[in-house]
Amino acid sequence: MAHYEEVNVHGYSEFCKAVSERKGKDIFAYFSGDKDAEGKSWCPDCVKAEPFVREELSHLPEGSVFIYCQVGERTYWKDQNNDFKKNLSLTGVPTLLRYGTPQKLVEEDLFKPELIRMMFTED
Numbered sequence: 328m329a330h331y332e333e334v335n336v337h338g339y340s341e342f343c344k345a346v347s348e349r350k351g352k353d354i355f356a357y358f359s360g361d362k363d364a365e366g367k368s369w370c371p372d373c374v375k376a377e378p379f380v381r382e383e384l385s386h387l388p389e390g391s392v393f394i395y396c397q398v399g400e401r402t403y404w405k406d407q408n409n410d411f412k413k414n415l416s417l418t419g420v421p422t423l424l425r426y427g428t429p430q431k432l433v434e435e436d437l438f439k440p441e442l443i444r445m446m447f448t449e450d
Contacts, residue, residue: 331387337361337397339410345394346426353391354426355447358417360404361397369401376421376437383440386447394426 334345346354357380360370368374387393398404398411398420411417415424424431425446436442 329384330389331384331391331393333384333393333395335395338399339414342394342396349392353388354394355387355391356394356396356424356426358396358398358411358420358422358424360420361400368397370420372434372437373421376434379437379440380421380423380443383443383447386444388447
């Protein structure tokens with residue numbers, strides 16, 4: 328049994344709902360480009376980063392929450408005014424962040440398991 332909860336959401340409003348339902352918990356959020364029917368994202372870095380992130384999930388703090396969020400189609404993501412860029416200051420996908428803190432890993436940082444593990448294990 329995992330010692331953390333994993334939640335899969337799609338789009339900004341689902342993300343906000345998932346966060347507000349888990350107030351007071353340690354929340355880690357991973358943002359990825361949408362996946363197609365074959366489960367492949369339009370974002371090649373997202374495809375490359377996901378196994379690294381999954382590999383480190385065992386290091387998540389006890390009782391924490393891991394939110395896997397698909398941000399939308401490429402055209403939506405490219406819009407500078409999309410909710411993720413505007414409200415969460417995301418600059419790229421994939422991004423892994425510790426919600427409510429300045430800690431985040433973006434794009435090629437996520438190919439480095441030691442950086443991911445550090446985020447999951449730091450207090």
